[in-house]
Amino acid sequence: MAFYEVYSHPALIRYKTSVCTKATLFLVVVLCLTYIPPLLVAYRSQGFWIKRSTYEEQPVVRFQYQTLLVAATSTRGEYVAWSTFPQLNNMLGANLRIPAVTVREEDQNQDGKLDLLVFQLQLPLKPNEQVYSIQLLLTFSYQLFRMSTVVMQSLAYMQHSSSVPGAKLFISGDLRLQQRTPLPHRGLYNIYNVSVIDGSSPFASAYDLENIIRSYQNRNLTTVLSCPIPVWTIGRAAAAPFEFKAEIRYPVEPPPSPLPARQPCTATGHVSKLRLVHGHYKKVLRAAGDRGRRRRGEFRGLWTGSVVRQRDRQQNKSKDKHLNTGPKRGFKQRTTV
Numbered sequence: 489m490a491f492y493e494v495y496s497h498p499a500l501i502r503y504k505t506s507v508c509t510k511a512t513l514f515l516v517v518v519l520c521l522t523y524i525p526p527l528l529v530a531y532r533s534q535g536f537w538i539k540r541s542t543y544e545e546q547p548v549v550r551f552q553y554q555t556l557l558v559a560a561t562s563t564r565g566e567y568v569a570w571s572t573f574p575q576l577n578n579m580l581g582a583n584l585r586i587p588a589v590t591v592r593e594e595d596q597n598q599d600g601k602l603d604l605l606v607f608q609l610q611l612p613l614k615p616n617e618q619v620y621s622i623q624l625l626l627t628f629s630y631q632l633f634r635m636s637t638v639v640m641q642s643l644a645y646m647q648h649s650s651s652v653p654g655a656k657l658f659i660s661g662d663l664r665l666q667q668r669t670p671l672p673h674r675g676l677y678n679i680y681n682v683s684v685i686d687g688s689s690p691f692a693s694a695y696d697l698e699n700i701i702r703s704y705q706n707r708n709l710t711t712v713l714s715c716p717i718p719v720w721t722i723g724r725a726a727a728a729p730f731e732f733k734a735e736i737r738y739p740v741e742p743p744p745s746p747l748p749a750r751q752p753c754t755a756t757g758h759v760s761k762l763r764l765v766h767g768h769y770k771k772v773l774r775a776a777g778d779r780g781r782r783r784r785g786e787f788r789g790l791w792t793g794s795v796v797r798q799r800d801r802q803q804n805k806s807k808d809k810h811l812n813t814g815p816k817r818g819f820k821q822r823t824t825v
Contacts, residue, residue, distance in 0.1 A: 545634040549663060549738040551593060551605055552641070554627040554685060556695065559585075559730065560649070561617045568611070573687040576695045587611045587729070605736040610729040619730045621649030622657060623697060626736075627684055630711060636671035640680035642711035643704060644736060648718045655724030656731040661716035662739050668708050680707055 556571040568585040571577060577584055590608040597603065607626065613619070624646045632638040646659050671677055684704055686694045693699055704710060713736065724730065 543635060544740050545632060546599075546601055546740040547665070547738065548601055548629075548631040548633070550602065550629040551591060551607075552627040552629055553591065554683070554687070555589070556625040556685065556697075556700075557587070557609070557611070558623045558697065559611060559619050560621040561613070561619060563620060568613070568617070570611075571695070573685065573695065575687065575690055576692075579692055579695075585611055585613070601738070603738055605734075605738070607732075607734040607736070609732040611732065612729045615726040618653030618724070619655075620651070620653055621647070622730075622732065623647045624732070624734070625685070625697070625700065626734075628663065628711065630665070636673060637676050638671060638709065639676065639678045640709055641682060641684055642680075642709075643684045643700075644711065644713045645701065646713060646716065646734060648720060650720050652720075652722050653724070654720050654722050654730070655728065656721035656733075658719040658721075658733045658735075659713075659716050660735045660737075661713040662737045663711050664714040664739075665741050666710045666712055671709075680709055 554572050556569075556573070556576070558567055558569045560567050568583050569576075569580050570585050570587055588610040590606075592606040593602045594604040594606070595602050609624075611619070626644045626646075628642050628644065630638070630640050630642045644663055646661075648657055648659070685700060689695075
């Protein structure tokens, strides 16, 4: 039996709403939580799965106007000296010479940080005195802020000697940071924010250059005058002072130099190698004459700014005590370098 369409009527239903609804707000929140938190995590963690990362920073350096000068005027041990510490000047007596000092710090690229120190000194001498060597200490305030917040007092040591008496000395170099162990990434690191030279001490040992340098080198963070280039000029007139000029630059600190990817070590009965694998150093010990047996001990290098710290090697030694490194029957003892 056939069916016929008697009547049809299309129905159109429209649903309208405004943009400012709870559904729109929920959609915006979901989109923000989908994209923004991963970006923040990646930014704060300096990226995902970092194998090695370096950065550069120009320190904030200020000259502290603390100086200690010692000049040898003969080959028999006679000297003249001067400092900015009244206690030391009182102890020098007849060996004290008051020089004329000129100091200028320049911001060459106009970025708000000083780039150059120009230190000039004119040391008065008697007509029968000559200068054979000179030693100079300058103190600085050194600050870092980008990764680790560091505030410390440092120094620059300059020295030059010659068998021929001189009339003028010019030295140019860079003030570089030296670091032994990594710095903390949180908080303020200011344990070295004390004067390198104890200017209030009444004892002569506090101003001895050997004691000052020894105590200074025991620190984790120090500054040195890198690549100093001295220019020694002879021919001083009898009444002319000895002239000293130093130009010290405050450069951007470069990233630390990485350890070599492979460094052979000497051992008896086995070969020790260092390999760089995914940012970690693996130490592979292989017994001589038995290439199939291997023992591994891993240690990581921790990078902060410019320094790598390795774990105590005693841990690796304790793990390898049970390793038989003696020669086997039929094999000769060998030592590989």
